[in-house]
Amino acid sequence: MISEDRFRRIYTANFDPLLAYAIRRVEQPEDAADVVAETFLVVWRRRRDVPPDDEVRLWLYGVARRVLANHHRGGARRERLGDRLRQRLRAVAPADPGTEVPRRLVLRSALARLGELDREVLMLTFWEGLEPREIAAVLGLSAPTARARLSRARRRLRELVGHDLGPPGHELDVMTGRPTKEGR
Amino acid sequence: MTDDSLDRLIRDADPYRPAVGNRLDGAAEELLEEIMSDRPVRTIPTRRRLLVPLLGAAAAAALVGVVALTGTDPAPTGAQPGGTTSVTYSALALRAAEENPRLLIDEPGWTATYVSGFAEKEGSIRWSKQGREIEFNWRPAQYYDSYHQDRASVSAAEPVTVAGRGGELYTYSANDFGVMLPPRGKFFVELRGGGSWTRAAFGETLTHVVQVGVEQWLAALPPEVVTPDRIDARATEVLAGVPLPPGFDRASLADLGTNDTYQFGAQVAARVGCGWIAEWERATKAGDAAATTRAADALRGSHGWKFLNDMNAAGDYPEVFWEIADQVVAGSVPPQYRDSLGC
Numbered sequence: 001m002i003s004e005d006r007f008r009r010i011y012t013a014n015f016d017p018l019l020a021y022a023i024r025r026v027e028q029p030e031d032a033a034d035v036v037a038e039t040f041l042v043v044w045r046r047r048r049d050v051p052p053d054d055e056v057r058l059w060l061y062g063v064a065r066r067v068l069a070n071h072h073r074g075g076a077r078r079e080r081l082g083d084r085l086r087q088r089l090r091a092v093a094p095a096d097p098g099t100e101v102p103r104r105l106v107l108r109s110a111l112a113r114l115g116e117l118d119r120e121v122l123m124l125t126f127w128e129g130l131e132p133r134e135i136a137a138v139l140g141l142s143a144p145t146a147r148a149r150l151s152r153a154r155r156r157l158r159e160l161v162g163h164d165l166g167p168p169g170h171e172l173d174v175m176t177g178r179p180t181k182e183g184r
Numbered sequence: 185m186t187d188d189s190l191d192r193l194i195r196d197a198d199p200y201r202p203a204v205g206n207r208l209d210g211a212a213e214e215l216l217e218e219i220m221s222d223r224p225v226r227t228i229p230t231r232r233r234l235l236v237p238l239l240g241a242a243a244a245a246a247l248v249g250v251v252a253l254t255g256t257d258p259a260p261t262g263a264q265p266g267g268t269t270s271v272t273y274s275a276l277a278l279r280a281a282e283e284n285p286r287l288l289i290d291e292p293g294w295t296a297t298y299v300s301g302f303a304e305k306e307g308s309i310r311w312s313k314q315g316r317e318i319e320f321n322w323r324p325a326q327y328y329d330s331y332h333q334d335r336a337s338v339s340a341a342e343p344v345t346v347a348g349r350g351g352e353l354y355t356y357s358a359n360d361f362g363v364m365l366p367p368r369g370k371f372f373v374e375l376r377g378g379g380s381w382t383r384a385a386f387g388e389t390l391t392h393v394v395q396v397g398v399e400q401w402l403a404a405l406p407p408e409v410v411t412p413d414r415i416d417a418r419a420t421e422v423l424a425g426v427p428l429p430p431g432f433d434r435a436s437l438a439d440l441g442t443n444d445t446y447q448f449g450a451q452v453a454a455r456v457g458c459g460w461i462a463e464w465e466r467a468t469k470a471g472d473a474a475a476t477t478r479a480a481d482a483l484r485g486s487h488g489w490k491f492l493n494d495m496n497a498a499g500d501y502p503e504v505f506w507e508i509a510d511q512v513v514a515g516s517v518p519p520q521y522r523d524s525l526g527c
Contacts, residue, residue, distance in 0.1 A: 004220065011219075015212050020200040029204075037215055044219045045334060048376075049356060066337060081218050085211040092207040107197035126194040158190050 007047055011040055014060055017128070021061060023089075024127050025068055030090040035071055037082030039064040061128070061138045065120075110160035118153035125150055284442075285322050285373045286401040287347055291392040294318075299409050299444045307442075310378070317378030318389065325367035331374065335364055344387070346375065347395045353387075361386045410448040415440060422452050422491040427482040429459030449491045450501045451526065457486065457505055458527035461512055483509035 018039060022032035042063050043050060051059050111119050117139070124130045124138060136146035205212075288294075289311055297317070298310040310319040323331070335341075341352035344363060351365040361383065362376040375393070377386055396404070402411055410418045419437050428434075432455065440451050460482045467475030486492060486509050492502040508521045518524070 007220070008216065011216050016202070016205045019205060019212075020202075023200045023204070024198065033215075037219070040215070040219050042334060045331075046338075048360070082211075082215045084214050085208065088208045088211040089204070092204055101196075103193065104197040104199075107193055108199070111194075111197070122194060126191060127198045127200070154187065154190060157194070158185055161190070161193065162185060 007044060010056055014057060017057065018060055018064060021064055021128060024123060030086045033082040033086035033089050035064060035067050038067045041081060058134055058137045107161060110157055113160055114153060114156055117149060118156060121146065121149045122153050122157060281398040281401050284401065286396050287320050287373065287393055288396055288404055289389065289392050290394045296406050296409065299442060315379045316381060319376050319378060321374045322371045325370055325372055328367045328372040332364060344390060346390050347393050409442060409444055411442045412438065418448060419452065422449060426456060426489050429456060429463050432459050446495050446498045449495045453492060453505055454526040457509065457525050461517060461521060464512055465517060480513045484513050
């Protein structure tokens with residue numbers, strides 16, 4: 001069984017990435033609190049099974065993925081955990097479409113229309129920053145399958161985004177010509 | 185659109201803003217403590233962290249008693265294992281045991297190496313033999329569905345019979361197994377292997393798990409375990425030479441239930457230490473210099489308390505106790521001392 005100190009270290013090192021992972025996959029930011037709380041609760045209760053440090057992050061994503069599936073199925077919150085986190089997220093991470101750059105919304109809308117696995121492969125690649133072999137570990141695929149899936153997902157997304165944002169090479173070229181502005 | 189421009193577009197659509205993590209005002213830390221309070225053994229949740237480290241090896245060495253239940257030589261009801269002395273248990277001890285699943289491994293050689301939490305509706309006892317362990321954890325029945333849902337994702341459930349009751353076996357790995365027994369009364373029980381098992385060996389050992397009567401259960405616990413009947417005697421040993429704070433109620437120690445010596449010592453230390461810190465605060469606020477000095481002397485003297493020194497090899501509780509005591513003696517009460525000590 002991992003020591004409680006190790007659990008604390010794992011929690012501290014992975015809280016932000018896991019919160020990010022959850023926020024990216026729920027409709028309301030505060031719902032991410034449930035996902036984070038539930039995921040770490042599972043880890044705590046299964047702390048015998050936690051893999052070595054260099055594999056922990058991917059393993060956590062795998063746990064969170066199952067927790068999210070339950071969340072999306074409407075699974076009831078099992079514990080009254082993370083209430084304060086929920087309150088804070090409601091306060092500091094409002095989902096306000098009015099503040100978003102329209103093309104982000106277009107992109108997210110296109111992502112939402114992809115198949116679940118295609119979407120997940122793209123998100124893990126570009127938002128979690130994972131390599132195909134790591135994505136394969138999280139999703140239980142082979143690495144070649146993950147690579148093929150990424151290529152296909154990219155192609156499908158391009159089709160959807162191109163359709164929504166107008167002819168390829170027009171508006172998108174303008175957008176990508178000033179990427180630094182997006183960070184402000 | 186090139187791959188690069190599409191990739192940039194996706195990255196830019198990330199709804200997460202790292203600044204969120206800096207504005208949670210301690211909510212992450214609070215959640216951590218909440219999660220770590222969810223534990224199979226809940227003596228005093230926030231203090232558990234201090235009680236557990238290093239406990240395994242040291243406690244195993246300390247608890248040398250052997251469960252003397254065997255198929256051919258069961259411990260007679262009311263007798264100490266291996267002995268002939270008849271023991272009369274107090275109503276308190278019997279009631280505490282009634283609250284317990286009272287599962288034993290009816291096979292020679294199993295030794296209790298960790299015992300705690302019997303005072304509440306949950307607890308834990310770990311049996312060890314030749315590098316293998318089985319831990320029995322019992323928890324309030326209301327949590328069964330939650331745990332069951334969790335275990336369902338471990339593996340397919342395999343029906344097994346344990347102590348005459350139907351349960352479900354889960355396979356964590358080829359050499360790691362656990363069993364859930366559905367609630368009976370106020371609690372449910374989980375068994376979890378430790379060390380390297382085979383499915384066959386685990387299954388074979390499960391056939392030796394039996395539920396026993398109250399007195400047989402109490403008699404099977406090693407003599408080092410502080411059962412309710414042993415609290416008074418152990419408290420006398422622990423408190424020898426220890427100054428007691430005003431209002432200390434020794435009789436209240438009876439509600440500590442059944443613990444190994446480390447857990448018992450930590451809970452006694454908490455009551456004494458918290459009492460002296462409260463007295464130091466009161467006296468300081470009241471300008472009662474003599475009482476302040478008395479409290480500070482008591483806390484300073486904790487470095488010499490034998491039972492804390494005896495516990496020091498087995499876990500971190502004494503070190504934390506002394507650190508806090510020293511801070512109070514130096515004139516400041518650490519804000520989190522109640523959680524740290526388990527007041």
